[in-house]
Amino acid sequence: MKKFAIGVDLGGTFIKAGIVDETGNIVLEDSIPTEAEKGPSHVIEQISKIVKKLAQNFDEGEILGVGIGAPGQVDPEGGVKYPPNFPGWTVVYLAKEVGKITGLKTIVDNDANVAAIGEAKFGAGKEHPNFIMVTLGTGIGGGIIIGGKIYRGPTGGAGEIGHVTINFNGPKCNCGNYGCAEAYVGQKYLSSWVAEELKANSNSKIIELISGDLSKIEPYIISLAAEQGDEFAINVWKKTGFYVGVMLASVMNLFDITVAIIGGGVAKAGKILFDSINETVKSRALKPIAEKAIVIPAMLGNKAGILGAGALAFEELTYTSV
Amino acid sequence: MKKFAIGVDLGGTFIKAGIVDETGNIVLEDSIPTEAEKGPSHVIEQISKIVKKLAQNFDEGEILGVGIGAPGQVDPEGGVKYPPNFPGWTVVYLAKEVGKITGLKTIVDNDANVAAIGEAKFGAGKEHPNFIMVTLGTGIGGGIIIGGKIYRGPTGGAGEIGHVTINFNGPKCNCGNYGCAEAYVGQKYLSSWVAEELKANSNSKIIELISGDLSKIEPYIISLAAEQGDEFAINVWKKTGFYVGVMLASVMNLFDITVAIIGGGVAKAGKILFDSINETVKSRALKPIAEKAIVIPAMLGNKAGILGAGALAFEELTYTSV
Structure with a gap:
């Protein structure tokens, strides 16, 4: 069965997400306002909402899981720390929370790493x-x-x-x-x-x-x-x-x-x-x-965020459990 | 049986070597002039000579092998490249040559890495x-x-x-x-x-x-x-x-x-x-x-060269063959 990952690009204003195949094509794409001013729980809900929307009725293959590229520092346990322009955040375990709501294996990394992983898997790298x-x-x-x-x-x-x-x-x-x-x-x-x-x-x-x-x-x-x-x-x-x-x-x-x-x-x-x-x-x-x-x-241009997050999911989730 | 390694500190003027135990004690020590001006083959002989001298009649335990800290760059295949003040060197596979002569498993790295490995195993690290x-x-x-x-x-x-x-x-x-x-x-x-x-x-x-x-x-x-x-x-x-x-x-x-x-x-x-x-x-x-x-x-002071080279041997030779 063909394998896919959902890549989520968490920005200060919009959350962009897409279903990515193993060769770096985005087969389905959507976005939703971040509404960061409403606090971390709301952002978690917004991410989960767009992920569920993309995943439901998707029947072209198996969705391995979700990768999220987040601003700010991300610790080894997946804690997203103080992303700039996200009021009310101290440390938020974004992947764990989104995984709980969506039932999909989820992983998070900072956006600079995600950009590198994306170029490594799909782009100039x-x-x-x-x-x-x-x-x-x-x-x-x-x-x-x-x-x-x-x-x-x-x-x-x-x-x-x-x-x-x-x-x-x-x-x-x-x-x-x-x-x-x-x-x-x-x-x-x-x-x-x-x-x-x-x-x-x-x-x-x-x-x-x-x-x-x-x-x-x-x-x-x-x-x-x-x-x-x-x-x-x-x-x-x-x-x-x-x-x-x-x-x-x-x-x-x-x-x-x-x-x-x-x-x-x-x-x-x-x-x-x-x-x-x-x-x-x-x-x-x-x-x-x-x-x-x-x-x-x-090479990935303005799709770098989604593709990188998709690549992160492919790289890190393939052989791990929830 | 107690385990030991021979650490060799290859300098421009002297080759210092010692038998090092697993806790970082030098139990036997010697030195010999490098005579670098006589070219790479001679230096290989000098190193082999001091190694054999230390190893012969040593009966306190098993000698796992020999570590060498060398000046210059060392490539991943163990090629020692252009060490400063060693005339006639291009790339010399020091570990392989010394291993052939002494019959002991031998490994080489550059002296900066060896200093780090020494502090990691025996010193401040x-x-x-x-x-x-x-x-x-x-x-x-x-x-x-x-x-x-x-x-x-x-x-x-x-x-x-x-x-x-x-x-x-x-x-x-x-x-x-x-x-x-x-x-x-x-x-x-x-x-x-x-x-x-x-x-x-x-x-x-x-x-x-x-x-x-x-x-x-x-x-x-x-x-x-x-x-x-x-x-x-x-x-x-x-x-x-x-x-x-x-x-x-x-x-x-x-x-x-x-x-x-x-x-x-x-x-x-x-x-x-x-x-x-x-x-x-x-x-x-x-x-x-x-x-x-x-x-x-x-922490290793002027014994850093021998101890680091000994640590290199312990770290890298324990589970590898000749």
Whole structure:
């Protein structure tokens, strides 16, 4: 019988879910508002509701179980801790609760790990047993795949590539440290140094695109300007690539891994960004690493959340019981 | 029957070896000149000679096999690659060759990993299933112990903590990168920035201790001055601790590991250095890591090479055949 998994992408505003087959096709898909403001029990109900809706009457094959990608930290017991923008959460055992309501085997992991697992099973990582997954968005998400498996570390907190220091004299990061990669490349930080530097580059097309309102700087605007040949904007992506590359060289040296897969909104900047990351890694990683290093784009795009969560279920539930 | 292993510490000048019991006692010990200049075959003979000498007539128990800690990189097949100061080496399968001559099961690993394995089995890591081993000497050696086992990475090159970038604008490192931790803390680099800063601190006791000859700066001299209350020297160890701490915060965040064990010549600087490393890690690592982080001294001292190599043999040879 054909096997399927339900992948759930838990976001702050919407819960997206889909039935995923073993080759990475989403055969059925739905979404429901998260209504996080109503507290954890309600979110558990919303997830269970969409899972049950998808599963009922599904007759194309066996549903192995449910994978959930959640924001925040997830401990080894499946406790989802303090996800940002989810009021009232301390530690919530999401998989256990959803499993109880739906009667389906359920597993949860943090969204950065889920993105890595998804690329490993269905995406750019299919041919690469070892890679570093980088998600460039609000922050920098990271996931380390070793021998085809996610490396979670002793307490489930591993892979925090965004909080690798790249310059101990650098700007203050949200986490309390100075000069984390995220403090250069996280969306808020990126917009902030770009705004600062624009003051001395008033002829950049970005100024026009944001009608002079520096609070409107967003990655897609910088990309728009870069596509129009704006030197300043092109340099923003070169610098961003440099920061990511410096971070990656350290991570590659530590894990002895030569492949990086880059996804997330900022990755849409494309070739200029990727060339710069690549060049930086090649010139900064240790020789045996640098010689083989490749930096490639993620493949799952905006379906990464559902597909990754489906992959998580396939990887972790196949041989375990409820 | 009591079980023993022979640990071999392959150095550029001397080969030190000992018979080690399962609790970390060296019951018999010897050394022989390496004579590396005579090429790999001769070094293989020297190692085999000292191993045979130790093993012959030993009747206190069973010798499980031989562990060798070697400089340079060691690939997963046991190929020792280009050890510094060993002329004529490309890739030498040291364990296989020594095993053939001695008839004893033999295994080899690089000396940074061996130091970590030694502390894990016999030293400061006995109570810590997960830790980062840091050896502060000519360079910065690193070894990552996860669940009691060394993490070698896909090609045996993992744990290069010395080549974690701590400042992308930093000084050029031997490896080609800029601002590696090693480019601040490796002995040569340390002596060089201390010499530079001494020019503006001519009242430091260090000047007196080196009779004004800046080429004579060595870690033990800085420690001597620090012990005499020299502010400049104390600050050198504080800064060194800061650099090590910045690097460790990144490594801890990535591996989700909260314990660091520090050994090597520079670690003799003691409390000032350790306090500074600790303080830096506590203020710079992610909160869940920082809260539990501890930085402790290695315990095996100048027997680390033999004991680590013995531990390697115990760990890896017990259940394998020749």
